[in-house]
Amino acid sequence: MFRMGTPCPNIYALDCTALMLPYAASKTMPPVYRVAAALTEEIDADILGQAVRDLVPRFPALYVKLRKGFFWDRLEHTPGRGIAMEDGEPCRPFQYKDREEPLLRVLYHGNELAVECSHFSADATAAMAYLNSLAARYLELRGYAIEKSRIVLDCRDEPTEAELADGYRAVYEKPKDKKVPLEGMAYKYLARRRDGRRQITQVQMPIDATKRLLKEKYGGCTVSEYLIAVYACAFLQLYKIIPKQRRPIRFSIPIDLRHFWPMDTLRNFAAAASVTLLPAQADCGFQDILEHVRREMRENVTQEKMRAFISQTVSYLDMLGAVPGFVKRLAVRAGSPLLGKAVWPYTSSISNLGYIRLPPSLAEHVQSCTFALGGFDLPRIVCAAVGVNNVMTVTFSSVDECAVRDFCIAFWERDGLPVRVTVRDF
Numbered sequence: 001m002f003r004m005g006t007p008c009p010n011i012y013a014l015d016c017t018a019l020m021l022p023y024a025a026s027k028t029m030p031p032v033y034r035v036a037a038a039l040t041e042e043i044d045a046d047i048l049g050q051a052v053r054d055l056v057p058r059f060p061a062l063y064v065k066l067r068k069g070f071f072w073d074r075l076e077h078t079p080g081r082g083i084a085m086e087d088g089e090p091c092r093p094f095q096y097k098d099r100e101e102p103l104l105r106v107l108y109h110g111n112e113l114a115v116e117c118s119h120f121s122a123d124a125t126a127a128m129a130y131l132n133s134l135a136a137r138y139l140e141l142r143g144y145a146i147e148k149s150r151i152v153l154d155c156r157d158e159p160t161e162a163e164l165a166d167g168y169r170a171v172y173e174k175p176k177d178k179k180v181p182l183e184g185m186a187y188k189y190l191a192r193r194r195d196g197r198r199q200i201t202q203v204q205m206p207i208d209a210t211k212r213l214l215k216e217k218y219g220g221c222t223v224s225e226y227l228i229a230v231y232a233c234a235f236l237q238l239y240k241i242i243p244k245q246r247r248p249i250r251f252s253i254p255i256d257l258r259h260f261w262p263m264d265t266l267r268n269f270a271a272a273a274s275v276t277l278l279p280a281q282a283d284c285g286f287q288d289i290l291e292h293v294r295r296e297m298r299e300n301v302t303q304e305k306m307r308a309f310i311s312q313t314v315s316y317l318d319m320l321g322a323v324p325g326f327v328k329r330l331a332v333r334a335g336s337p338l339l340g341k342a343v344w345p346y347t348s349s350i351s352n353l354g355y356i357r358l359p360p361s362l363a364e365h366v367q368s369c370t371f372a373l374g375g376f377d378l379p380r381i382v383c384a385a386v387g388v389n390n391v392m393t394v395t396f397s398s399v400d401e402c403a404v405r406d407f408c409i410a411f412w413e414r415d416g417l418p419v420r421v422t423v424r425d426f
Contacts, residue, residue, distance in 0.1 A: 012061055012075040016168035016310075017268035018120045019317050022066060022073040022096070023325075023332040032091045032374035033124055035131045035353075035386070036107075036114035038367040043108040043138070049084045051138040052106050054155045059130050061164050061267060063102045064121050071325055075121060078102050087114060089426045090200055091374035091397065094118055106134065111367075113138070119268060124353055124371060125256050126266040128386075129153060131369075136362055147359040150264075160264065167269030168310050171261050175311040183274060183345035186250040189238060189380055191401050197425050201396040201405050202370055204420040205412060207355065207387050213415055218287075221294060223387075224352045227394065228253065228297070229290040231350050231383055232277050234407035236289070239282040241403070249277045252346040253301075256353075257310075260303040271309045273300045274346070286411075348379040348404075353386040363389055372397050381405065 014022075021031050056063050056079060064075035083101060087109035094103050103118040113135055117127040133153040136146040148154045207223075214221050221229075228251065235249045253273045263269060275296045281289065299305075320328065353371050371386040372395045381398035396405045412419050 010077045011067070012064060012077070012164070013166070014073060014075060014120060015166040015267045015269075016314050016317055017123070017270065019072060020320075020328070020332070021120055022068075023329045025093075025096075031119035032093060032116060033119070033127070033384075034090050034114055034116045034370075034372040034374075035124060035127050036112055036370045036372075037131060037135055037388075038369075039111045039113060039135065040365050040367060042111050043113055044142070045084065045086075045108060047141045048106065048108055048113070048138055051134055051141055052084045054137050055130070055134055058133065058153060058155045058157065058159060059266065060159060062104050062117065062121055062126075062130055064104075065100070065102055066096045066120060069325060071321060071323070073325060075103075084108065087112065089198075090114075090372060091116060093374075121268075122266060123254075123256070123268045123270045124351070125258065125270070126268075128353060128356065128369075128371075129266060132356075132358065132362065135366070139362070139365055144365070145361060147361045149359050151356070152359055152362060159266075162264040163266045165263070165265050166267060167257060167261070167263050167265045168314055170263065170265075171257075171307065171310060172314045173307065173311055175308070175315055183250060185247055186276075186345050187235070187238075187247045187347045188344075189235065189242075189347065189404070191380065191403070197399070199396075199398050199402070200372060200424045200426070201398070201402075202422045203394045203396075203409060203412070204368065204422075205392055205394075205417045207390045207392045209417055210392060213417065217415070218290060221290060223385075223392070224354075225290065225294050225297060227352060227383075227385055228275060228350055229286065229293045230408050230411050231348075231404070232275070232289055232293060233286055233411065234404040235347060236277060236282045236284075237407060238403065239279050246279050248279070249347045250345060251275050252349040253297075254349070254351045255301055255306065257306055260306055271306050273297070273305070275300070346379070348382055349373060350383040351385070353384070355387040355392075358388060367391070368393055370395055383408075 025031050060077055063078060065078045067074045067076040083104055084106040087107040103120055105116040107114040115127055115131045129151045132151050136152050137155050139146050214226055254270045255273050257269045257271055275293055356369060358366060366389060368391040369386050369388040370393045371384045373382040373384045381396060381404050383396055385392060385394045409421060
């Protein structure tokens with residue numbers, strides 16, 4: 001642990017998840033995501049601003065800006081002054097050339113407290129720990145006593161070396177087997193709304209009713225398996241609408257590696273698994289699709305597969321270490337039009353942060369949580385979910401014509417789940 005009075009590092013190397021992101025990020029594919037909590041009372045902006053300032057020394061690797069380097073870009077610590085602001089359009093791209101403000105936003109509107117973060121610095125699990133800690137500190141300043149936990153950190157504690165560590169490097173082993181094969185081309189759903197506007201749709205449903213349904217009707221599958229299967233069926237129906245598309249549907253599914261390696265890192269520590277469906281499965285029933293999803297998840301989401309992914313990623317990055325940054329940037333930008341429209345291997349992304357178990361003293365002040373992925377151009381729609389206090393919220397971020405979203409909502413209603421839908425246009 002860092003000793004009291006010892007300043008945290010001012011410069012951080014990008015972790016292995018984020019090293020290539022500065023060269024690949026664009027306005028239409030920003031590595032931005034959002035976690036939010038609806039509190040039981042309206043937020044006081046002045047008190048929130050103080051809570052943000054109080055958390056600067058506790059989360060130093062989040063209060064950072066991008067600094068260009070000759071071989072690799074880096075992160076530089078910067079104060080969090082002025083980042084708490086009234087909410088606006090969600091998941092806007094960060095201005096990387098801004099030399100003052102961090103790649104972090106704290107937003108509020110009414111009783112909702114939101115945090116937007118860049119994958120340059122942390123993944124959604126780390127951002128959720130920051131959101132919980134921020135809400136706890138805000139409530140403490142309001143006079144409430146809030147107990148701390150692994151995901152609700154005390155702003156008075158010092159950050160540990162483990163919290164600032166690159167998880168990939170910590171578990172990396174030199175590859176022993178052959179390289180992991182690259183994914184092939186995938187189905188692209190390119191339909192756009194005529195007005196070109198983005199839409200955020202939040203679908204809330206009770207967790208106890210959902211789990212009861214999964215036990216009684218679907219043999220005890222997990223919530224993630226159920227969500228992915230419904231999402232898959234929504235895309236499979238598009239084969240009938242656009243019959244010329246015959247490429248497989250493939251989803252990118254972020255996996256929190258802390259489930260396999262219990263680490264305390266507050267940086268990125270996730271890997272992408274995939275589930276693939278073929279055009280011939282468009283006529284299959286939901287039970288068949290669910291079983292296919294369960295089988296692929298069992299095969300692809302294992303510690304062995306995740307370690308192979310990490311080993312290959314770190315090995316590639318080490319080979320690129322001697323290539324100047326401007327060369328990496330030119331190579332990525334030259335290939336990005338082709339990669340985006342033609343050979344990008346995923347149809348969409350779906351992520352589930354799981355159930356967040358808040359300490360009782362904090363849980364009584366939180367109505368619900370939301371998790372949203374940034375998505376502006378390709379793919380046209382992405383999906384994310386999180387649960388807290390018996391409320392699961394599924395969020396669709398889209399610029400499409402909402403056929404996928406509408407299918408999912410109708411399916412859940414037919415399954416007897418009470419759903420509450422909120423739609424916001426931007």
